[in-house]
Amino acid sequence: MLKTLMTSKDFLALTLAHPDGLAKPESMVLGDHTRVEIQDTGILVFEPLNPGNKDIVLSSGVHGNETAPIELCNGLIKRLLNQEIRTSHRVMFLFGNPHAMFNGTRIVDENLNRLFSGEHSRGEGLTNPERHRAKRLEQAVDGFFSAEPSGEPEPRHRIHYDLHTAIRGAKYEKFAIYPYRHGRPYSAEQLRFLDAAGVNCVLFHHEPTTTFSYFSANGYGADAFTIELGKVFPMGQNDMTRFIAMDQMLTDLITGKPLEMPAYNPKRLHLYRVSRSIVKETEDFEFTFANDVENFTSFSKGVVLARDGGQDVVVEESREAIVFPNAKVPIGQRTLLCLVQVDEPDVM
Ligand SMILES: O=C(O)CCC(=O)N[C@@H](CCC(=O)O)C(=O)O
Ligand SMILES: [Zn+2]
Numbered sequence: 001m002l003k004t005l006m007t008s009k010d011f012l013a014l015t016l017a018h019p020d021g022l023a024k025p026e027s028m029v030l031g032d033h034t035r036v037e038i039q040d041t042g043i044l045v046f047e048p049l050n051p052g053n054k055d056i057v058l059s060s061g062v063h064g065n066e067t068a069p070i071e072l073c074n075g076l077i078k079r080l081l082n083q084e085i086r087t088s089h090r091v092m093f094l095f096g097n098p099h100a101m102f103n104g105t106r107i108v109d110e111n112l113n114r115l116f117s118g119e120h121s122r123g124e125g126l127t128n129p130e131r132h133r134a135k136r137l138e139q140a141v142d143g144f145f146s147a148e149p150s151g152e153p154e155p156r157h158r159i160h161y162d163l164h165t166a167i168r169g170a171k172y173e174k175f176a177i178y179p180y181r182h183g184r185p186y187s188a189e190q191l192r193f194l195d196a197a198g199v200n201c202v203l204f205h206h207e208p209t210t211t212f213s214y215f216s217a218n219g220y221g222a223d224a225f226t227i228e229l230g231k232v233f234p235m236g237q238n239d240m241t242r243f244i245a246m247d248q249m250l251t252d253l254i255t256g257k258p259l260e261m262p263a264y265n266p267k268r269l270h271l272y273r274v275s276r277s278i279v280k281e282t283e284d285f286e287f288t289f290a291n292d293v294e295n296f297t298s299f300s301k302g303v304v305l306a307r308d309g310g311q312d313v314v315v316e317e318s319r320e321a322i323v324f325p326n327a328k329v330p331i332g333q334r335t336l337l338c339l340v341q342v343d344e345p346d347v348m
Contacts, residue, residue, distance in 0.1 A: 001038055002026045009081040012074040012095070015042045019098035021136075031083050042095030043140050046080055046087045051149045052256055054089035057141060057160040057222070062113050062212055064100025068229050068238040069163030072247060075240075076254070088256030092144045094137060096162075096212070099129045104234065113162075113226075114333060116215035117208075138215065145220040158222035161250075162213045165232045167326065170295035172201035172270050173242070177226040179214035180205040185348040190223045191269065192261040193253075198245035199227060201270040201296070203323065203339060207277070264347070270296075272339035275320060280335040282309035285327050287336075295323045296339070306336065 001022060005014050018041050027037035035047045042061070058076070060069035073093055079085045095101060099108045109128035120134035145158050176199050178186060191202060208214060217224035230242060252259055262268065285308045289297070298321040299305060305322065306313040313336075321339040329335050 002028050002036070005038065006081065009078045010074065011044055011077045011081075011093070012070060014038075015095045015098050016102050019102045030081070031086075033086060034080075036081070039140060039143075040136060042098045043136075044077065044093045045144065046091045046093075046254075047149065048087055048089070052089040053155070054157045054159060054253070055145055055147075056089055056091045056254060057094065057144065057158075057216065058091065058163065058250065059094035059096050059137075059160070059212060060163045061094075061098070061101045062096030062162060063106045063111075063164060064097045064102070064108075065104055065106050065234070066163075066165040066232055067235040068165050068233065068240070068243060069227075070095060070101065071235070071238055071240065072163065072229075072243050072250075075247070076250060079251075080254075085251060085255050087254045089254055090144070090147075090149060091254050092140065094140065096137065097130065097133060099133075111329070111333070113211050116210050116212050117219070119210040137212070141216060141220070145216070145222065158216070158220050158224075159253075160213060160216035160220075160222045160224035162211075162216075162224070162226050164226060164228050165230050166228045166295060166324070167232055168291070168293075168295055169231050170228070170323075172296060173230050174199040174246075175201035175203065175228050175270075175295075177211075177213065177228075178202055178204045179211065179217040179224060179226075180208050182208075182218070185346045187223055188264040188347040189261075190225070191266075191347065192264050193249060193259065194225070194227070195268060196245065196259070196261040197249040198243075199229075200268065202272070203337070204271070204273045204342070204345060206274040266344055266347075271342045271345055272296075272321060272323075273342050274337050275317060275340045276338040277334050278306065278313055278336040278338065280308065280327070280329055280331050280333060281311065283331065284309050285335060287325055287327055289322075289325075293322075293325075296321045298322075305338075 037045045110130045112130040115134035120131040213224040213226045216222040303315045
């Protein structure tokens, strides 16, 4: 497997050729400086023989049709394998849902990004590719973050950027979701990193979720985010020039180059707190606004956003913005997030 990878330098092609999983992990040392290990299908770790203090997870393809982040990560992997760049820190690349990536679909049976923090094993007897994969990804992240590498002493800095693209267009092309912090302040340094990477809009989650980024943030104290890099396009149809800043920041982060970031200035950013998560209650759920209404469009108090059976979903604050409306989710799942703009978040 590794031999094929070292010839092609194409981890995406290798993953799509073996979406079912690998019999056993394989590893080798690259150029006398970096251990490379394929742990399973879509799970690849680069570990310098003398690693720096950061443990970095870069995941993409948790939704199989969100192709731009997959292409971005595959490009970084190619440059590492070619030794065009050399990582200073431990980095784990994850292609989240190889079966859905192969099919070019968001999911196979179930939304993988609702199955973390053990959700994959709730519900008796339920099994499908996503439940299996969520468990495998949790094991991989647990092993990666729990390792005690030689080299830099503690404390280690754990980072997880879970890269996505959104179904519809948005007022702000790139935005991040900051998982619920249980009252802890937000990291100004991370907001600066995101800003420098072209992500100038951040949503602060109001409650625990079963997403991948919350799993790493809550379980491992990682600086973890779901990052939306634009709108979904089929593989090969992404304008990769739109990701130059993100590519540069990720390259600088893993190679240990000093990060060029603007000073912390919340006025430069579009910041929102999640005011409500609307859960679909009936099969008759429908939005009142059109499919081309962009994420972050805001509505005034009293406007009916959706109808769910006999119940109206009405704007409760003086203004609420909407993000991720999706009427096609199963009953019991989030169908919309409502947002309220904030000026000065509590940062450290
Ligand atoms: O555009 C959409 O409707 C969905 C885009 C997407 O996959 N978003 C993530 C956000 C996860 C989070 O809340 O942290 C998702 O829905 O899983
Ligand atoms: Zn997604």
